[in-house]
Amino acid sequence: MTKLLISSFDMEVGGVERSLAGMLNQFDYDNHQVDLLLYRHQGDFMGLLPDRANLLAEVAQYATFRYSIAETFRSKHYGIGVTRLLSKIISGIYGKLRSISEIGYIQQQFMWKLALPFLPKLNLEYDVAISYLWPHYFVAEKVKAKRKIAWIHTDYSTVDTDIKMDLRMWQSFDTIIAVSDACRDAFLAKYGSLADRVKVVENIVSPESIQSQASTAEMVNPMRTDSRFKLLTVARLSHAKGIDQAVLALKTLRERGYGRIAWYVVGYGGDEAEIRRLIAEHNLTDHFILLGKQTNPYPFMEACDLYVQPSRYEGKAVTVTEAQILGKPVLITNYTTAASQVNHGVDGYIAELSVEGLADGIEELYSNDAVRHGLAQYCGAHSFHNRDELRKLYELMGSKRKEYAS
Template identity: 65%
Template sequence: MKNILIASFDMEVGGVERSLISMLENFDYKNYVVDLMLYKHQGDFLELVSDKVNLLGEVPQYATFRKSIGEILKDKQYSIGLSRVFSKINAGILGKVKKFEEPGYYQMQLMWKCALPFLPEVNIQYDVAISYLWPHYFVAEKVSAKKKIAWIHTDFSTVETDIQLDLKMWRKFDYIVAVSEACKTSFLNKYGELKNKVIVIENITSPEFIREMANRKVDNPMIKDNRFKILTVARLSHAKGIDNAVKALKVLKEKGYHDIAWYVVGYGGDESMIKGLIKESKLDDSFILLGKKTNPYPFIKEADIYIQPSRYEGKAVTVGEAQILSKPVMITKYTTAKSQVKDGFDGYITELSIEGIVSGVEKLYNNFDMRQKLINNCSNTNYSNSFELNKLYKII
């Protein structure tokens, strides 16, 4: 049996974490022994990790990547704390000079690079080591394995990174797995020399699990809401475009669509900004933040339509889950959108703008036949894809 290490940050509620849960649930444990390295043992999804996986003990130095600088210094991890301060200052300066829209990715790169000398190595020799979430420095630099594989979940054409710094890391891997063809294309537009390393393995989905979870009873205000209900499940961040959703609903209300309610399941750094936008737009009773939910599926089940208003995506796990639950899906025209839905068949792609979102909602709201067509096509499509894991076994 081959020994495999899979590494990720934690098990907080998110699309990447949900896809990891599904992969671990469907893994071939007859032929592989799997160790899971989580930098921090936290998150509501922790209890969903398969009991066939060996969860390694938390290592204090790696746990710092999910802590604030103050907490790190309090824990007396002074070298790592100072490296974090240095990376934050440098990323802030460079972000302003180069006018980065989101310097957080560059800061993350610097943070790992500066902290590397103070991070311990893993003293086990693995057959295969998989790094599931960028940046992949831990597996690249601190793990000994015959074969190394890195996963990419985002559209790299939209994030600001130090390309040369990234290339040094990517070159340490034998394979790089993209979660969609579009994700692969955007990655290679930035890192063309890695062409021979990149393959596509889609996020593993389990329709049976999703439908079973959707039928569980939860405290859900959507059940008693008789309005036309839109749902989005997403992190409250710039990438996910929730601010544009608020602005779009304001326009819809001004156009006379008073019986629309937009619910959002999720949490994140933009929460206070979005709450302020909701209040300013006088949408407190119709744009409703439900917060973090371990089980988003009962909320998807109650929606009339599901919308992903993102600015960019690798491949949104929640869109596929909404399709499994036979919901009319609308997504914005982010770079990888066409790999997410078949436009007009099992989803609708609208322009990536506030006006585009407004237009798309109007179209679906006013066209019952269109909604029914999307529902029927989703119902008649088999979204199960555990066979995707065969691609992973092949390269292992």
């Protein structure tokens, strides 16, 4: 029996959290004793966690990483609060000196590095410890395990990090798992010395579960009664996901005379106010519709005519694969890892990464029923089962038994 720890932040609605739940629900618990450590026991996806994964008690110091700075001080974690303030100041100076406009990742690096002296170790020992979400300092510094594994979910060519600081952290891990070949290649362009440690294991998906949830009729779904051509995006409302570009692309399509297109978005995030401002500014209130946070996005996917991922960057978008499982035509932007997500013209369409490119791609698929239906038919006939990805993980963990439950 392999004693395994998996750590992550929380179970708020998001692609990484859904992929974690998907993996845990298909895990081989007959051969693995699994402890799950979440920094905070919160999020609408908490209910997706299987009973056989042992959820460890919340550790107060680690829960602060989901607090604001003010909340951290109010919870009397003064040392961590001071490090949060320092990391904000230092990363701001760092960004200005290096002309970096997006310092979020760097701030997280400094935040963890400075907080380490105030964070307790986990007083348990494991055969394997998996850190599922960057930054991975907790498993690297505070967990005792014979083997350590870290996960990469993002495209590292699109984010700024302090490479030296990160490299010291990455060297604590025996294996680094990327969710796609392109994701691995982008990571190695920065951290080439780690090439022998980086392996690819795709996000684990369950087509049966997705198809079952898609048939749920209980929720209110305005898409079911909308007779227009319906686009759907499921994503955080953030710069990375390109929802602002989507608003402007719909404006462009309407200017071209396509007035019977509606764009629905399932998701929430920090850019919501700005996106709502854009929607109002361009008189799209009845055409670009924010559906908010939804724990089950699949009935909305089932009701759409075209699934669109307008992202600026991705590791590998779980939602795109989920739409393909439901037999939907998909359009994604040409972010760096796009070719590892979609085979253009076969199981999806890759549009130029710009407002005009999005509008052009949507216009082509809207106007060409044969192409759109061809993409959908291929996805409907194709199996998206990837159970073998779990077998890869077991082998990387060094599990002795080679035959596992599927």
